[in-house]
Amino acid sequence: MGLQAPAVTVEVHLANGLPSLALVGLADVEVKEARERVRCAIVNSGLEFPTNKRITVNLAPADLPKDSGRFDLPIALGILAASGQIDAARLHGWEFAGELSLSGELRPVRGALATSLALPWGQTPARLVLPLDSAAEAACAPQAEVYGAAHLLDVVAQLLPPGATPHDRASAGWQRMPPPPRQAPRALLDLAEVKGQVQAKRALEIAAAGSHAVLLVGPPGSGKSMLAHRFAGLLPPMTEQEAVESAAIASLCGRFQATQWGQRRTAHPHHTASAVALVGGGSPPKPGEISLAHHGTLFLDEFPEFSRSALEALREPLETGCITIARATHSAEFPARFQLIAAMNPCPCGFWGSAQRSCRCTPDQVARYQGKLSGPLLDRIDLHVEVHSLPAEQLLASAEGERSQAVQARVAQARARALQRQGCSNQLLQGDALEQHLQLEDSAAALVRKAADRLGWSARATHRALRVARTIADLAGSPHIASAHVAEAMQYRRTLVPASP
Template identity: 75%
Template sequence: MSLALVQSRALLGLAAPAVTVEVHLANGLPAFTLVGLADVEVKEARERVRAAILNSGLEFPSNKRITVNLAPADLPKDSGRFDLPIALGLLAASGQIAADRLAGWEFAGELSLSGQLRSVRGALATALALRGQGEAARLVLPLDSAREAALVPDAPIYGAEHLLDVVAQFLPPGAEGQAGEPSGWQRVLPAPVADAEPGADLADVKGQAAARRALEIAAAGGHGLLLAGPPGSGKSMLAQRFASILPPMTVQEALESAALASLAGRFTPARWMRRPTGSPHHSASAVALVGGGSPPRPGEISLAHHGVLFLDEFPEFARSALEALREPLESGHITIARAAQRAEFPARFQLVAAMNPCPCGFAGSRQRACRCTPEQIARYQGKLSGPLLDRIDLHVEVPHLPAEELLDAPPGESSAAVRARVVAARQRAIARQGQPNQALSGQALQDAAGLDEAASRFLQTAATRLAWSARATHRALKVARTIADLGGSEHVGVAHVGEAIQYRRVLSAK
């Protein structure tokens, strides 16, 4: 048979559109033509496939005119993931394997020149997209990638170490025994989840009762948090321990988070079921934070999906990078539109930002005099726009600790104890409205708040006197609802609103 069809998958954001690899062998001048909007690394598959087939002891049809089409032709294809399906298509078209036995299978994998299979980016994202589309095809991947993809429940994933391992499964009838038992072929099942290694504990933080309380509220409700204070006051220490008090991930959350890490080539099985914490340097560009490129890749906000994005030295980030965070903070996703294609990535992350109150860092400090002028302080804080500050629910001051309190104070409350209260409060919110308090909006927020009359008047008065926007008012109401949940209260009272109001007074929008 001179024509063979092999099924594979491309990557377009978190989607995995189907790609049919069509291989045709014809008489004529020997040539190897690859078409179908293939990127440079895909076109280089011609040389990898040729060497892999020959070095595996198989026959390469070098006396034929070879045409490989990656359909659909208008879908961009990148990476070396099409090496394996192209090689199998050539072997099927030349009669070395049975083309009809390839039906119901999908393949992805990069080939080395010796025929060994190398792992590919986005294996877990591919398996997750297949499950979401209701596809029943069996997926064949390099062994390392197969272990990653097998984390998707009930996914039929097969792994192979070498091209010959795959070829042995699809030999023509009567030829199966000639190949011997393939050593590298196996059905891959999910590996057992390892116990989480103990990380940084909140007990290491001494003092800072107000900041610790703010961390607990942020974790319980899914709120964003801005820590402002002088250098060395413990802002980074608090942020690095924030993930330790967050509720455990559900399997669906873990799959979404791991799929995004897989797209970026950052996934490791050791991080399975653990909330990610991203901490990009303040020199990061807007594209690095929100994603982009061609083809579009996820940025730091998407890699922190269902986790924490810690931005230290917050005002030092480029203005364009900070302003790019505004829409994802509100919507929980980012849409990257380019002339050739469009991709959407989830970005439901918790922002924890840290900053100094002024350029020298000591404005308002009793330990050291500030040398900044009022104009310099206003210019520094003015790097953070009003709309961006509006979208951060809690603004908390982290003061400098005296040496005696730092050295003589006993350890603080452990992360496990705080996490127990956070989980209980989050469960109350989920039982009431099916989502964390931070995700509430519109009528759902009004219904879930349960404000009594005195609390409602108090909030209205505060919003008027502090000149809050409608967004700031609603976010203060969400924080009050979370404080009530932590206290086990069904209704939001004056005390809950009063505490929520104080978390929006450290910085003013300039």
């Protein structure tokens, strides 16, 4: 249910009557199909299936929808316990999940890490049994006691009554899963590979230091995508809590990879992605790309080409850092604290305002193209940056720029100052906290008032410009916001359309 994993109790009752297997408890189609999978898995494992009994399996609570094949293993164990083939008392304190093949092999299940995080490890110790691949994923949870099994018989061998002999077909697939070794961070693309573009690199450094959203505007081939793909290398390393949250969402979508543990993701969906694919949805609700980019980067290339509904759906998560998917029967909330990096051309042909090539678009076409982005959405993007094309001679003669590692060090220092001062990034400052921690000099406050009046800023735009100025001051190591910091922040709130073609 979203990132939540409510407990489900599997109850099995054997009674005299016509032989049957009834499955109740608001089970979906794939859960009801467990009847045949469980029957074949028990028989093919050399165990006894009670064919002369009326079997009732209840999945409690009854009003909670159940889906997927994760209930195969507990249903099989419940039948074996009810028929006396394993010791029912030894099931206490264990949690089971796993899909069974017809031969009794265990197959991975989705959301293993989210399941592991939901167990009360610190209070009543619980031991979680999963298929081997899923167990390796679930072992990433702090303080988790996770066991992996390759076959149904591996689990049965741990639950036999006292004095019973394990089945001779039991394999050595049972093992306790150790916490996965922390992989060395993989080499990310380096910012030094981008020639020139000093202003755009400075904007990305400010965005990384204050968790601000960025819109890159420029002609084709100017380097917008190169800059965006190198942004993740400017962000400081993930904390353990951030790594767990990010991995749990990837686990729900089946995209978890142990080699990417603790690495900030860059999600870059194609512009044909629907609103549901972008923010999440479905029944039951599944996370979208913005949640997969939690504590990472969401790169939207060809920004105006996304559907209007998909872009407008970004407005709320950009403010709140989460998304609530509401459906008639239930709703789910997913975290979505991502940094938006958007890129677009200034016009349909891409060369409006370019010094290298003339634009063939009419002013109406330019206005219509840029009008695909609503004012409220642009208001929520802190930094608007023009990325100009470099002439060939300047591109070939440019020396290698500053490396990402050096920029990351300054970003980490600026974030540390913000956390020490206010306990959150500058982008999250709201209300009284914003007023308290800005520490505006008198000249800077006067400049902000003058800019807001002359440029027609909304209250949101004014506050966002002040947050950017606070980040610039942190990068400079200044406790107060000076006029120079405000003036630089103002440069990133300019209109999209240039004054002349």
